[in-house]
Amino acid sequence: MAQFKKSVLKVAVSTALLSGVTFSTNAAEEAAENQVERIEVTGSRIKRTDMEGANPVTTIDAAAISKMSVNNVGDLLQNLTSSAGAAVNTQTNNGGDSSTRFSLRGIGDERTLVLINGRRVVAGGNGANASVDLNTIPTSVVKRVEVLKDGASATYGSDAIAGVVNIITRNDYEGFELKLNAGQSGEGDAEAKGVDLTFGAASDRGNVVVSLGYNDQGDAFQGDRSFSEYELRAYADGSTERGGSSAPPWSNMDGYDGGNVTQGPEFGDWRPYDGATDSYNYNPVNYLQTPSKRKYVNVFANYLLGEFGVLGEVNSFAEMSYVQTVGKRLIAPEPLAPLIFFGTAAPYSPDNYYNVKYGPKDPDGNSFQIDDWRRRMLETGGRKNERDYKTFRTVVGFNGVFENGWDWEISYNFGQSDATERAEGYFNLARVGDAAGPTGWLDANGSLITDADGNAIVDAANGAQLVCLNAEGAVIDGCVPLNIFGQPGTDTAITPEMLQYISGDYNTTELGQNRQETLSAIVSGDLFDLPAGPVGFAAGYEYRKESGYYKPDSLILQGTTTAGNAVSTEGGYDVQEVFGEAIVPILDDAPFAHMLELSAAFRYSDYSSFGDNTSGKIGLKWMPTDALLLRSTVSTAFRAPTIDDLVGGAAIGFPEAADPCDANTYGSDAAYEAVKNSPNFANCIATGVPANGYDSDGVEQIPSNTGGAENWGGSIELEPEEADVLTVGMVYTPDFVENLSFSVDYWEIQLDNALSTVGTQSTLTGCFERGEYCDRITRFGADSAAYGGIITVDDYAVNVGGIDTAGIDFDIRYTFDSNFGEWRLSLDGTYLLEYDKHLASETIDHVGRFEVNHDGHFAELKTNFTVGWSKDDWDATLTTRYIDGVTETENGWWTDPFDRSVESNVVVDLQGSYLVTDHLTVTAGIDNLFDEEPPFVFSAFGANTDVATYDIIGRYMYLRAVVNF
Template identity: 45%
Template sequence: MKKKTLSLAIAGVLGFGGAVVLPANTYAQESADTIEEVVITGSRIRRADLEGFNPVSVIDRTMIETQSQVSLGDILQRMPYSAGAAVNTGVNNGGSGAVNFSLRGLGSQRTLVLVNGRRVVPSGLGANSVVDLNNIPPNMIERVEVLKDGASSVYGSDAVAGVVNIITRKDYNGAALNVQNGITSEGDGGQSTVDFNLGTASDRGSFVVSGYYTKQKPIWAGDREYSKEEIWYHPYWNPTGQEPGGSSAVPWGNHVSPASVGGDGVRYTRGQEFGAWRQYSGASDPYNYAPANYTQTPNERWGFSAFGNYQLGDFGAVRNVEASGEVMFTHRASQRLIAPEPLAPLAFFGTAAPYSDLNYYNITQGPKHSVTGDTMILTDWRRRMVETGGRDQVHETNTHQVTLALTGEVGNWFWDASAFYGENDASVLDLGYFQLERVAEAVGPTFMDASGNLFCSTDGTAAGVIDGCVPLNVFGQPGTDTQITPEMLQYISGNYVSMTLGGNDMSGVQFNASGPIMDLPAGELGMAVGVEHRKVNGFSQPDSLQLLGVSTAGSSLATAGGYNVDEAYVEFAIPVIAGVTGIESLELSLASRYSDYNTFGSTTNSKLGMRWTVNDELTLRATVSEAFRAPSVPELFAGQSTGYPQVSDPCAGNATQFCVADGVPSGGYDNAGLIQLPTLSGGSTALQPEEADILTAGFVYQPGWMQDLSITVDYWETEIDGAVSTLGPQLILDSCQQSGQYCELVERWGPGSGATVGDVKLITNLNVNVGGNDASGIDLSARYSMDTSDWGSFDLGLDVIHLLDYEKRLADGTIIPHAGRFEDNHDGNFPEWRWNFVADWNYNQWTANYTARYIGEVTEPLIKWFHSGDEENQVKKQLTHSVQATYNLESYNTRFTLGVENLTDEQPPFAYSGFNDNTDPRTYETRGRYYYGRVSFSF
């Protein structure tokens, strides 16, 4: 939906040329006796009705209490409007202990998170742009409003897919204590939570403090049938395609017999039996690394929050002035654990560490040349370092935010002014890794003195002894006296514990005011205005070995930077017609926000909404809007480095006019075809904001013949342009040769340089704005309530999401369809159908809940492990059932709750594209049947 389409849509709305509509789904209805003006997420204008212009789903306190989840992020990820690749604590390799939320699968970075209408500091393991929803415990939440529409015209950056606005508990009088424990039917993966709320209220103010402690225990991949063994699709080795996978870096070691010294170039191993050296079998010898991984990571959190407000009174024309403050703090300790290091310096790390033919262990235990019987220099050798116990990553984060605010009234206008500061700091420890330089020394030549003491040596003599070095034996058998010793491990690790420090901070001030401007024939003309100033900073600082890239932990660059923004907005609610047959009321909403960044400049984003109440039963709504996402600190300021990817320069053999203009001789130049060319990658301060156009249209139907039934249907459409990504060095070279595009990113050697004229000196592949996403779908929500005299009350709810289309546009114009597919592990999972059904029953002291969660099947391409055919795999659907019952012992103010998640113990569907556990833990229920109990006391 380009800007032209957006303009036409606005014109259509103004001309009322279609049945356009926008629903607001609610899980709990407000009392009809209360007429109070409130602000609904998506607008700053206070209004008496809850049905605004935007589609808003509400997760209320009752629904939160029917969940076993102890994280708001886990609750949101189970909603049908979640999709894509948001991480959670079920993601081990690639996880961080955080839980994020990706609305409609458009990305966590494009879903704005607010607490009480204000931004929250980004949080993670370093410079970040998204919020870890673990930091907001469910016990402090009154409700969560999820706006499923763009809202940059009201809130600014990041509100592309929508907004999650978390409303905390404020007017709480009394005390409550909740204790919950749970465990899977396999006896693992336990979760324990203790939380409390303490509040007091008077005519002048209130104060609420909440605290919590949560601990989640791990589940091992080896303890689940679906994840205990890595599965590959490999038709070359197995005609059926599917077979047990694994790694060629095995605990019993292997090597390639070097053809350069007369070997046959074949890989050999002693196998698990540690017998004679034999040819390595790709079918039976790979190491099964799956059992050594977590499928649910351990996670421990504690924190508190406090809210207080006090009525200061009237000050002349300024009435009902109220001061308030909020404080939130969360500490998280989490861990991930993956299989022990596959030590293969040349194959996996591109570092030469040849196993010397003068090394004692190679001489005595290593393979021999098949013809001469000599010890060989082994350049490609591999060994799984099981003695370390695994590659362990330990995270600790602290996140806090403080907000101070004043509110009041002047005439019929309401105003609020606030200031906030939030900070997140993190440390990441990586253990089980090695220093590559020390590995090279330890497998080099050795020297043995007269006493039988063995030393590393540069040349195998006493003169070349390397102080402190301990020779490494990768040919030994684990669990025997030939195994790798602690002294060997200590030397090649150098007692190395990789540490990365990072953090984020955000501060800001804002002022908002709203009220009526004048009376029009159809009602009051409402207006809201506001200004905001905000600063954001972030950093990530790896240790020196990671900066140099000389350890098996890999290389990582420092990130440091920040930006500030000044913003102003205006919003109108315009009553057009009222009290006419067929038009009970017709309103328009207009909003626009100007944002001025010190990085890229300014942007203005606007929105038009329409709400047409036909009668008491039917309301039509629609919005068309512009949204944007400002480049984040990591995207702007990530460290730049030069790498050497394998690419081919087409200008070498076919110098077009564009190549010649770029400095290539007309006859081309001589190169070696597919070569490694220097390529600069990293952040870029030249980035511009991502831009989006959004359309929503739908209706709310509440039939008079069934007054307790409510149905909403929404159509939505989002187009994102200028997504932050990279072009890739091969695309840069190809485009330069074919059209001249991107030639400015290719620097070439010229005459007199001493290098081949025209050869590539440097390719610049920094972050750029390129490509985008196009998505559309239909949301359906139905609610029905029924009271009976003999059986209590029933509340039924159904939410259905149908993804019509989702396309990712790449830099070269390629379109990758995502709807109904698990196309790419990075982008995530996009079922065409997802739905949740909820049934609540209340009868005297008893309440019960049943929840069904459905995730439709998806198709994944089978492009894996040397196979590039067009076969596809159908990833099956998953339907889970959960139940809960609560008894309220009113005489003791105590409630007892028992529940079972995934009652029928459904296993996650198999997916080849699943990087963790042969499935997708970001989408499916993976822990199996889960029992939990809760006791709640109130005072």
């Protein structure tokens, strides 16, 4: 038995070395010393004396985190090789929400469960959200992060399909620590600064730890990087061309003969619009990194209450955290195009003074009604959003050890996040319609000036006041006529008074909340002894209540603003669960079985929203020798429909997509003629496309209705997702090479009944190619100037298809001493073997691809290679992050569809630290040492690259000083 314990200890410590990004010698020694204690390992509720179970777990400790520039857990996790897909971060400007989320295996952040000290964390965002905002967890409070890369619904319940992130906090810290951070990019932007203060005290009966902090992240703009300064279009021959929006600040509108016309930069020079030369470059004024300010406080406390009979010694504990994040978004000024972009008719009247004076003319020199007009509203300075998120979480409870030696715990967990989002730079469409309508003039007495026939005059009148008129010729009180024909920066620009009328009083405010309450009770201990050891057991009960809401203001509810329209979301559900787990030792210190252990777990869940679910798990852990550990798990996992899935209010978004029925999608007239002559074009006609086709003239963002399943009008009821998860792996620490360890794990996830949306692009493609989803597409009718164009695509939540994915994780660690210090070498990586997303009649292969409309980036291979060195008071780390190249598809818009290769990406980070005194450590580092630019990804939305995957800031230098006593 002594040999067994020694072997397990060796493997446990070696595996900890394997699974961490880096792991200091002192941390390893500390882990070894603590093995005699019974601890709870992520993936199991049973306390045990060894760290390693049947589940693959990656551990990142405080020593490793201190060698990075990251300040929150989200940025830390997104650098793992097991991260994939399209989880947002603060590099996500248009479409982001100032949060950072983690998508393990790339199957969605909502399928990765986040815990703090083994307990759930409230979701974050603008209200009724499905996943945790990891920006709310600062690294200053983290002792270690454990990432369980295995399905764990049997242990933790819903959402743990891809795995679990368990953040273990520094709730036992004693002393005083002051940490100062500062950083800046090589371009002089993206400045960051922060301060963290942690202090803890203990007595023989308890302890308390308090941590305070503030972090300020500065902005960077796309215009300040060569790769993102212009929007780029890609072509099959490898060339690129500067692109942009069809709504330029010099206007783009109907010409009299049916084509579109523009003035170009030369005022009054009306000519045919040419997308190659007249498009507006919106990139420079967009954030490349969104700014945010975050302040936080965390308190952890334990106090031994004393002996209470059969309960034994009873300990009380409490956790409290409060985080406020204020983040901003800035995107280009609004492209005001009421008809084609927002589906609202706001024609420019031929009797509007500005149309008469500046607008295009018919062959006889007369003004005419302009139905489709587009104008970039540069005068606003951009569309600005400010988010104020406040997240509060507290845990209180009691734990102890019964007289029979069993552990017990009762806890109450409460979390709430509140959001306020304010937006400006948008317009009231009803007022825009009034301001573009007919105009008249009021004399000094306030009377309408008319001609001999009693009609309001259109031409200017000396000393008179220009006013808006309604269809009956009456004055619209307070309305200021709009001039979209002038040039920004000149005396013909849109005036402040015009902006005030159509937008000044119409900035929007949205409120949201997520709320979570959990009451849990658990017991664990040894049931009985077998020849190979005691049978471990745990069982418990959990009651959880989730609720949330999202409340837009009246402008958004009424759909009268270009900020979009949305309906309120409000709802909730509760769940009662019972769970159990056992670990059965089968063999101990036997030939070819130094240890053989079987584990099993189950959970029964009863939801108020859909019914019940049962999940289970079986694991096997086998050590044929003291140097080799083999492990495997088979489990079922599930994810319950969220509040947003169920009752999310309908909202409109504008994803990029290519309409197969649109001439603009194809590179030539001949290509479109072939489409119109194909049998598939009958599906276009069935949705409302004219038989001779239509041309959207550069519309690339398709208005799409999103929201919960209730928006289908009761025709669709959601069911939970279900998944089968398999892992098989090994950990090997050979005796013949000291301090060498490696692990290999194969994983496989088969997800069915996925809770998702079909997606705008898949809806359009499915209708065109197979006649599916056609009833979800609404187009302008024959009486519209935009006949055939898309008004909206319905893309509400459904159970649709599933995901089959598999891959291999590998990890190698080697340490050795030399005359020049201690060296640490590590290589960890993920090799993706399979990722197939199944929709109703379509399977999309993601391996080695970037799929903007199908979940993001899925490199075949990702690795992190680290070289560490330490000698005396010096320490240095060099990390090389590699992301394999992928293939993307250019879906059209400016050329026929084609595939193009996205090059691989290699980024090198360098960090060094010096122990100045026993109480002061100074660290300096450079992320992206060689200033590697991110690869060009044409189909990605924003910055000409994939902001969710690559380092887009460039070379980044930081300095950190830590004072502790």
